[in-house]
Amino acid sequence: MKKCKYCGKELHEDANFCPYCMRKQINAEYVAAKSVHGLRFRWLILAGVVLIAAVFACVWILPKIYQKPDAQQSAKKEDSAIDYDAYVGTWFSKEISSADEFYENGGSAVQIFSIDDRIAEISLSTVQSAPANRAATTDKIYGEVDGNVIQFSFQNDGWMSSGEGTITLLNDTIYAEVIYTYKDPSALWYLDHANIFYLCDKETPSLFG
Missing domain, CATH: 3.30.160 (Double Stranded RNA Binding Domain)
Structure with missing residues (x-):
């Protein structure tokens, strides 16, 4: 108190x-x-x-907000410096040197039909060696181009399986990676049996018509 x-x-x-x-x-x-x-x-x-x-x-x-104009222009120049036309054609995995060898010995291939700084039209294929010669092949699909990387997805590889992936343009080579989001249990072959692709002679006829 x-x-x-x-x-x-x-x-x-x-x-x-x-x-x-x-x-x-x-x-x-x-x-x-x-x-x-x-x-x-x-x-x-x-x-x-x-x-x-x-x-x-x-x-x-x-x-x-106040990014330097020269930095923005440099980034644009880096993308615009890519010669996309140089990547149009058929690309085989390293051990393949011809289309005949591709079907006989098996391997992987990427066909780039067209490409610019926004959209690429492509198809991917992986073939099992003879005598089985199983093949997983996508239809023509469209990928989104970001610089030297093409991001794509496919709904059917010929065996009712689907997935996504990237193709990276690396000077005289390309690197392709396929990731399946769904594999049909009854499928006997897949694209990701091999996923690295290299430059092929541009005179080689298209594998996909």
Whole structure:
């Protein structure tokens, strides 16, 4: 218990007002000082938030808005420097040197019918060696071109299986990767028995018509 500092009556410890002498127990100057202190603390927090937001804007947002024109042009030049026409044709896996050998010994091939900086028309095939000569072959499919990478998907490899993949254009070679999203349980052959393809003589006739 505490006592009223004016009349001396006993008051509750948390009492701010004396019911006997009707006088407040809190010093007005103390209340004002405490209020000013709280206001300063809130202003400090607000200033800190504003400072953090300003730093974030300088580090992350402004560089994206004010990206240097030469950097943007360099990125465009990098894509435009790709000679897509050089990749049009038939590409065999490394161990294959001709279409006849492809069907006799088995292997993988990619036919690129057309390609620009947006769309590529392609087909993929993998053949089992003789005498079985099973073949998994997609129809002509369209892939999305992003720089030197073609992203594609297929619904049927000739065995009712489907998947997706990428073809990366690497100067005088290409690298193709196939990932199946569904393999038919009854299928006897798949494209991903081999998935690396190399440059073939451009005079070789198309394998896919």
